[in-house]
Amino acid sequence: MSVGAAVRRVRASGGQFLLLAVLTLVVTLLISGVPRLVNRLAEQGLRAQLSSEPAARRDLSYTSTTASAVATKTAMGDARERFDGLAAAMPPQVGSAVTERWHRVDIPPARVTGPDLAARNLLVDLGLRAMPGVQDAGALAEGAWPSETYVPDRPIEVALDVDVARKLNLRVGSQLRTGNVDVDGTLTDPAPVVVVGLFRPVDRGNGVWDGLPSLLRITEPRGDGDPFVIMGVVAQSALDKRAASGWPIHSEWRYRLGVDRIDARGLDQLIDGLQELQRTVPPGLTLTTGVDVPLRAFAAQVNAARTLLAVIGAGVLATLAGLIVLAAILATRRRRFEFALLRARGGAATAGARRSLAESLLVVPVAAVLGWSLGTLFPGAPDPTAPYAAVATVLVTLALPLATLAVPVGGGDRRDLVRMRPSARRLTVEVSLLVLAVLAAVLLRRRGLTLGEVDPLLVSVPVLLAVAAAVLALRAYPWPLLLVSRLAARTRGSVAFLGTARAGRSAVAAPLVVVVLAIGTAAFCAVVAAGVDASRDRAAERIVPADAVIRGERFAPDTLDALGRMPGVRAVARVLNEPDQRLATDELGTDAQVGQVAVLLIDGPGLTTVGRKSDVDLPVPGVLRSAQPAPGPLPAIVSPAVAADLARAGLDRSAFVSVQGERYEFRVAGTKDEFPLLPTNASRFVILPWQALPPRTTSPVPTSLLVAGNRLNTEALRKAGDEGQKRYQTEGTVTGRERPIGATVDTRAGVRRDLGNGGANGVLAFGFVAGATGGTVLGLLAIAFTVLAGARARGQVLSRLRTLGLSRRQWRGLLLVELAPLVGVSVLTGALVGAVLPLLLNPVLGLSAFTSGTPVRVAFEPGLVAAVFALGAVALGFAVAVEALNNRRLRLGEVLRLGEES
Incomplete structure (x- = not known):
């Protein structure tokens, strides 16, 4: 059990351990890298959706419902104190997302008159606004900003946007009077106003200008006889004096959530924080916000996409697990005489398993660490998936020792015969598996699930159904082959008879299950993607x-x-x-x-x-x-x-x-x-x-x-x-x-284009593409394993038949006839599973979040039939190519000379 001996054995069986290492690397790469990619795509989708909304929609706006200042404080002082207090009282998840904030105090618009307005017969209401930071956000075009030094009996100094002033025939020095009007239109208790400055915004996109009514534009009259409404900037001291003298005031505090501060992984917490904020509004204030609407819509999409990814990921990882088991079984079967010799020399029953464990420890952990490291190079924030990678590494490390214990070391029996009457134990296991799959599917439909969470029942149902379908296919497909073989026996030629006879006796239980899992995952992705696409078309037709x-x-x-x-x-x-x-x-x-x-x-x-x-x-x-x-x-x-x-x-x-x-x-x-x-x-x-x-x-x-x-x-x-x-x-x-x-x-x-773009559609598309591509590739790899599992026996038969005069063309035909039923059954069963799964899972996946609320209908797609036949043809060609390459490597004459179990 020395390390050197284990290293030599690994080198001697390098191909088998290289395959095991590659599969381990892929598993840990997916566990480490895919969550990062998903988080990256979700972040990009969230940024794009929030950026497409008006910036003001991300504002949390508090407005005062009182019409006068607190008697013991100035208007601006009270506003400044509340400004800091409201920010401090926010839930942490909301407060940490705030990047900009502003506050202001307004005197509501009142009628304003003056010679310059009368020259154009303009009816105007003027509001006054004091807002810290306005002088930094605006650049003076003429005049000066209102003076902060309050002088009794001096007119109210106001600064206007230069475009607003030009449209209303106002300029620096314009003399105005403001006050309320009676029923006859006469000003009551007028106050003098003078325009002391005209300014332009340094950046019109600056959130400081987003308050309503706007400082930068004129509010058009709503009807005939109604006035234009404008806002002017006044000094804070002037507004305090007016508020103290009884003028009504209106205060606003705005806090803008930054796009870069909102984490897609913490959307639910942020939405909960916004709900808490709305429930705990201080008396006398009103909170207005619209950011929770796009956040809820995006969260629904992300949760639905993550739920779908859990189903796809379960299928891909289950397929990889099956491939690892197949690789371990193949490696053990090739070394069965080595383990038999070890037992014959006095080794314990677990000696072979200990030897395999030592070899696995040299290969699997290294491959797992490498795969995890490569996954960390993917863009995006990580998820806490290290425990899952560790568990996967341990299980893969134990796969080879367990296979050594499970595979018999004897070599005299024929293992290419399938009993037409399986044992009672096997029947019990298979029936229990079928019942469990049906019960799990029914329970999932009745119970439902919480979107966005990895539900054990959800990820197990597709795997159980695929395995159950594979078991049924395994039990069913030898019977028609037996009938075809009997019919072929009455025809001339040996190719059809020998091919169907061998296909009906092949022991392909585990490989067939893996192929069904892989093809079922790919077909599931294709069917759901087609259903979502068709439902988006219906949603667009409903809207327009x-x-x-x-x-x-x-x-x-x-x-x-x-x-x-x-x-x-x-x-x-x-x-x-x-x-x-x-x-x-x-x-x-x-x-x-x-x-x-x-x-x-x-x-x-x-x-x-x-x-x-x-x-x-x-x-x-x-x-x-x-x-x-x-x-x-x-x-x-x-x-x-x-x-x-x-x-x-x-x-x-x-x-x-x-x-x-x-x-x-x-x-x-x-x-x-x-x-x-x-x-x-x-x-x-x-x-x-x-x-x-x-x-x-x-x-x-x-x-x-x-x-x-x-x-x-x-x-x-x-x-x-x-x-x-x-x-x-x-x-x-x-x-x-x-x-x-x-x-x-x-x-x-x-509308159709908008439904397919933006939001979390990038995550959904990634899931469909990755699932379909990964399922297809892994399905072809599983077919290769299936072919290699019986390569030795087929090689011996073909060697004998070649010596009896079988031509190369007949040999290819025999190979095609033998492999076609296996490949066809596995591909068709996988496609059937992939078509049935959406019908079972669609009601609980929440995919209507991607179709503007229109229910997603999964129906039969004619294109799926063509895709299945095309995939079957590709898989059959791939299987024949793998078999041909393997036979060329083994050299059929040597297979015959080396004997039955070479």
Whole structure:
């Protein structure tokens, strides 16, 4: 048991130990490197998603609800004290993510007058703002900053943005008066104001300028007769004096979370900290934040991706474990006479195992350390996976000694025969395995799981099902081969008969299981990836059920004709969407007391035409397509929840709903769980046919326009939508006062692209590519092991047949016939496992986080059949090539001379 002797034995069996070392290296490399890559991809996805959001969305904004300063403190002093106190009271996980912070005190906008404003007949409200750090963030263009020295009876000094001042005809030295106005528009208790400076921001992207109302732009009037609103900078001392004299004030404290300070691995803790922050808002303050929305969406994607990676990783690692077991068994079988001789010379029963352990200790730990070291070179933050690598190293080190104990050392028996009637012990084990796999799958479906965590049941179910399927295949495939062999015996030639006979007697239990595991993992990745891709297509069609959709407030009716004349437009359909409407029992509007609903008014024939010309399968119910103006209530499609409420209230045959001020009677003509253009989580809606509406005093106008066409110009569509909104606001009997929000244009292709990019999609794509590639490569390697496991016996048979006159062509045919059933069964069984696994696991994987809430449907993919046949052909060719190379290395004549167990 000396080290030198062990080294010599390792050198003598160098190929076998090199294979074991490479497999060990791959295992520890994956354990060390893959979590780093996943963390790296998650960090990149999080950075990209947060960077794509407006920077102000990462702000935690506290605002005061009191309208005056604390009597014992100055306004700025109180704001400064609270500024530090709020930061200190934040949960650690939130406080550590804050990179920038600002605070300010405002005097709310009040009417301001002056000769320069009167020259252009401008109606303006001016707010005053004191904000530490503004002088560093802005550069003076003219004049000076307001003086911090307070002088009684001196006008309020204010500095304005140079662009704001130019648009309002203000300049350095402009004399103004500010105060409240009475019902006649007269200033009450006016105070003098003078513009002392004009400034420009050094960096418009600096968060100091993000407070609302903005210092850098004019707030447009919301309606006719409303004023423009601007903000000016004043000295802190001046604001303190005004607050002390009773002027109302409004304070804000903003804390911005840095993109680089948010760790993807600690998202759940950060979200919990934000929840705690919202629960513990101090009295008198209001907290506003929007960062938790994108963080929750990203966390859902990361957790779903990590759960899927756990399934894929379990399959890959189980395959590698099977390959290691096969390598250990092959190595032991090649040395069985060495161990038999060791026993014959008086060695103990464990002498061979101790020898194998000494050899493994020289190879496996070194390979494990090397693999771990290579994994640490991968980019990304590490996970605490060292214990798993240590356990894997110990198990691999023990694989060879255990195989030495398990493999019989005798050499006189035939091991290429499979009993058609297995022993009771083996049957019990196999049946127990099948029952365990089924119970585990049922338990996983019923119990569910927590996404993002490595659930032992989740990672064991795919392995158990693959092993169970391999056992069934192993029991089933010799029977048809036996029938084929009997039929081949009646034909001329020996190739088909000998090939099928040997294929039916091959002992391939362990290799077949490993092949099924590997191919099943690859097929699982392919099927789930195809399901996610198809579900994203459905999600895009749900959001934009046309080539493009123009959304706005209200469009003039002639906007449809204007769009129809644009280049590339083939069809246009109108849609009206009004959320939060109350149902009524009569035309007078008596509340039906059944809750609020979203009302969707669609042009059935027009929507069908747009869908057809956009190559979108729109599920427009027939009752909405065929509805025509007629006496009585309109036929409506409602959600199941609304249908149940109306049935309980006895209103399913007649109810009323308001659409843009007009009330329409409808009846329930059918139900649908979902409908395009409505949110995925919409559970209460009523859909009416636009073309069947009875005449009213005013006709409804669309809020969305669906467009079908080729090479659509989104900017031109947006411009046409804005013009349509403007015509609605300014033309007609009644002219709207509020200015419409600009129209937005979404294309189905753009929505589909956004669903596939950003977020944690990089982690998901990595899992699919790595799982499919790794499963395929390991499956081919397992097939090579399967071929090598019976190479000696096949070599002896081929040697004898060659001496009896078997030609080289017949030899290749015999090899092909013998290997084809094994390869075909293993590949087909693995593909079947990979296709069934998504059906079992899809409900618990949470993949709808990657499809905008649309449920992922895993269905049969015709391309999978072609891929399976292509993979089978490649695997068979690979198996034949491995066999040919091995026979050339063994030299078949020498195999025959050396004897049965050479």
